[in-house]
Amino acid sequence: MDKPVGMFDRDYEWSALTRFITDEQPGATLGVVSGRRRQGKTFLLDAACRAAGGFYFGATEAADAESLRRLSAALTAHARPATPYHFADWSEVLDALLALGSERPTPVVIDEFPYLARANPELPSLIQEAFRPMRDQRTTSRTRLLLCGSALSFMGRLLSGNAPLRGRAGLELLVRPxxxxxxxxxxxxxxxxxxxxxxxxxxxxxxxxxxxxxxxxxxxxxxxxxxxxxxxxxxxxxxxxxxxxxxxxxxxxxxxxxxxxxxxxxxxxxxxxxxxxxxxxxxxxxxxxxxxxxxxxxxxxxxxxxxxxxxxxxxxxxxxxxxxxxxxxxxxxxxxxxxxxxxxxxxxxxxxxxxxxxxxxEQICREWSLHHADPDLFGGLPARVGHGVVHDSKARTGHEVDVAVIGIADGGKPPLLAIGEAKWNDTMGIAHVERLRHIRDLIAASGRYDTTRTRLVCFSGAGFNDKAAAQARASSDVHLIDLPALYGRS
The missing domain is CATH 1.10.10.10 (Winged helix-like DNA-binding domain superfamily/Winged helix DNA-binding domain)
Structure with a gap:
């Protein structure tokens, strides 16, 4: 499927949908798409349906009977059957949706699915039954049913624990900001x-x-x-x-x-x-x-x-x-x-x-460290990036660490690849570097992490003075990250 010209980025999401929708294997499949409102989920899924000749239905907050009437009218307009659809229940709806994929892989999107499920709590169980592995209607169909919703709490429970649809979905896609x-x-x-x-x-x-x-x-x-x-x-x-x-x-x-x-x-x-x-x-x-x-x-x-x-x-x-x-x-x-x-x-x-x-x-600095920074900067690939407070028992105080880059443990203690301080408004100098050195010594004494290769990273929105720059040039374990670097422009 060709991505629409007017769609900004979303290459990963479009590729995932393309692989799911165009999969030629027999049997109907189920996918779940979630994400906060205003992220472009509807635009993404509607474009996928248009590209593949599928059916899109946007649910509204309504009683069960009204939703059945709306879906009957929408599917009638899409499929143009000999006689209009008048669905009496959701089992009839699901059979009709599975029939759409009788000849080729066909995407079927039910957007804002939580509205329908709140009006009819049995709906996830009905979908589970419709997608039962040995059910004839499922095995002869190649419908790619996509349930979409913005209520993250509801969508998160849809495939978790003992939920009816757990184990039924072949795609779980989160559309992030x-x-x-x-x-x-x-x-x-x-x-x-x-x-x-x-x-x-x-x-x-x-x-x-x-x-x-x-x-x-x-x-x-x-x-x-x-x-x-x-x-x-x-x-x-x-x-x-x-x-x-x-x-x-x-x-x-x-x-x-x-x-x-x-x-x-x-x-x-x-x-x-x-x-x-x-x-x-x-x-x-x-x-x-x-x-x-x-x-x-x-x-x-x-x-x-x-x-x-x-x-x-x-x-x-x-x-x-x-x-x-x-x-x-x-x-x-x-x-x-x-x-x-x-x-x-x-x-x-x-x-x-x-x-x-x-x-x-500070949060952007952590996300940059995890997702954008060259692993060579830290001497390894980060497993996670967080922050925290290091206790100084001698001084009876705690030192905040804005960025803590933790590597992948290989049998021993996990390596602490880097610790960093992030200041938006301050021009950072040698005192910030020395503070990080002291904190690194405290962490080493605690024995929790392997600090033998821990780098010291200063993030600043206002820049660095000459002494800090000289220290970074002289020490391979000191790095200075400015705003252009955070945006890949340095």
């Missing part, structure tokens, strides 16, 4: 500092540029503040309320006030369970369920401390939600009043740098 490099290319931003600022606000969600910001991109670094005011903080634009709608669209988030407060606690810098509980003036056990639900919904991410297994921190996964809680929610009443955005943003810029941009820069 664009990473920081692709997002910069998509927004047509060439300046790395501006690209990270924009990414810290809207992340890598494609729809936020074309549909929600109406193609409005900062004209340059000097236009960033005005761009925030005229797009994200402007009550007239869809971006203004998008973060609130993202929460409202999650079906498992029933007590919205408590979930909002948990996210607000994290956005305010309370990244541990204890910190969140203290912020909310509740016991840690009281917020365990909301945290788990937010994790399942893909809104909160748990990071295990790289140096202490019993400690974890949390971060908000969606940049726009973090921006909303850190900047917009505390002054929402003011922002709703027309003409207040510029004044609010002027007063919020420092908070944006400390609570939004700084943590986002």
């Amino acid at each position: 664009l990473d920081h490099r692709l997002a910069a290319e998509f927004w047509e931003i060439s300046d790395p500092a501006l690209a990270i600022k924009v990414n810290a606000v809207v992340g890598g969600t494609p729809a936020y540029r074309r549909e929600f910001a109406r193609g409005d991109t900062p004209a340059g670094p000097e236009d960033f503040d005005d761009w925030v005011v005229r797009t994200v903080l402007n009550p007239e634009t869809p971006l203004f309320r998008e973060a609130r709608y993202l929460l409202a669209e999650e079906p498992d988030l029933r007590d919205s006030a408590l979930y909002l407060s948990v996210l607000a606690a994290v956005a305010d810098g309370n990244a541990t369970r204890g910190g969140m509980a203290g912020y909310l003036e509740r016991k840690a056990t009281d917020i365990a369920h909301p945290i788990n639900v937010l994790e399942d919904a893909g809104l909160l991410h748990r990071d295990t401390d790289a140096f202490r297994d019993n400690r974890a921190t949390y971060r908000i996964s969606e940049p726009l939600i973090r921006f909303y809680h850190a900047i917009m929610r505390p002054v929402w009443d003011q922002l709703e009043r027309p003409g207040s955005a510029a004044r609010v943003w002027q007063a919020s810029r420092r908070r944006f740098v400390s609570n939004v941009l700084g943590p986002h820069f």
